[in-house]
Amino acid sequence: MHAVVKLHEVEIPIRALKTASLYEIRTDGFVGLVDSGMNDLSINSLHASGFDVREVDVLMLTHLHVDHVGGSLAIQQLSGCRIAMGENDYRILVAIAEDPEGFKKRYVKRAIENGFPSGLESSMAKGLPFSSEARKFLDLEVDTLIKDDASLNDDISYITVPGHSPGSIAFLIRDQDLIFAGDHILQRITPNIGVYEGDQDMLGEYLRSLEKVKGEKLKTCLPGHGHPFEGISDRIEEIKKHHSSRLDEIELACKEWSSAFSVASRITWNRGRHLSDMNEMERNFAFGEALSHLIHLSLTGRVMMKSTDRIVRFKRQSD
Template structure:
């Protein structure tokens, strides 16, 4: 492994992190994230998984091979603790329940979105499309619907969990794990803290190399970025732990990475306000003036799906600036128009002389 080989973590195999704690990356075909980490905890009463992966034959085969390398098999999985409801984390958990009887756990905040998905019979991100339209990106919303290849809806992989989780401690297979709700990436995202071992299974809340998308779900996301920042700060009030993320290599300080993420968003707030300048613009217009990803890619060079995430993230940053009193927002024909408050104040002053 070299410092340039950033994708090494996604290659198939088993990485033993601690005695009885193993990481198995499962494939995500045609996805820029490459893989999702499933963590295997070997306990006296069987195996516990943190996150389940995407319900695909290739993913199941890699999981089976990884367990076989540990001298274990799928039938020993008794519990799957899912961090959030996105398909690369949740759907294979449901499949494992159907095939081996594993119990599935999910944050209670995911319930509205899961119920909405069942009613709509689609996994098209309705709330994200609504945000695009409120951002002045009707053309992009239509391209998302036209160009993105969503899988046929399969109701069987979107069943409710066995247990909806709130804040507290659970003991699957005898291991005490603290459940910490961390809304932001989704409303019901949770992380699992193993205080005895000093490990945080962070899902997509804290990732080592990228910042997670915010509010990508079916149900109304509320104020996802404000929630996300609060959830990050919450982790700094706990004892530091080793970071075990869903995407990217395991290891490193949770507190150190949280500090980097908070600093990133501070920089993003400043840059968003700078692009808006003294004008009145919608989020689509601001997003097109920003650069994206670590490589500082122009908006026009992003794919359709990533453009959707970029506009939604820009809208989230603008909404927090409104909450902070730095911007004002007005609904103009169903599109949110943002204006710096200092310009509003200047315009409202009576002229003299």
């Protein structure tokens, strides 16, 4: 059956993004909702645009970030809907919810090991992008934990696209060449690629996930922020090019043995910004982005990595 898809944009208090894109999907008596916005206020926005969330059968969460999962509990409580999301992301949120202090401590420890000045510890913990909403995941019932590619019903399938987060999921309506990509592919900004506990090479995984989507031959991308757009392969190539030049730039920045924080403070970020211009959350994202690129460079033999005085540093191979 032909699925009818409607975009609902809800406001979010994140400066660089402003809104999150939620999608109502109706097909053959089924009502799906892709993502839930940042908090309970999404419900009001959805009602205002004519969508009663009590109708939702399945809430389809693309990934663990608070601007996508924050409204989930309120939506499930009102509708009794099922929830489908990536198993890896669900496990991370539950682990944070069960021990938020332990999570913060490990995050700060890793950041300090990678050169973050210790005076910034408390502001660093404040800028963590998902801890505030994670506790809701102890009360949520998530019945479809996705770890392999499969389908939700006759019309909607899903594929794992790790990279932006370890358990990122894209939902597809293959008959209509549609992909609900979450933050895996965005049109106007390049998705942030950071680091997660226990994960080796998030950038490498991300680049592989881009190829996986390219292999699907889809037409329209319905992203987690912004409006649907066409030309997915071209956009994927642009994003790959962005990472390739950022890898070159970061490799060059490692002329001397440098920590990830030192590299992050010396390179120029999007729109000509520097680390000192950013708020806590943006700074954590930039730091994670530098570290994920350094780990990828080190695993592909372009930089060396060593740990001295409990600080991890990197130096380019070719000097």
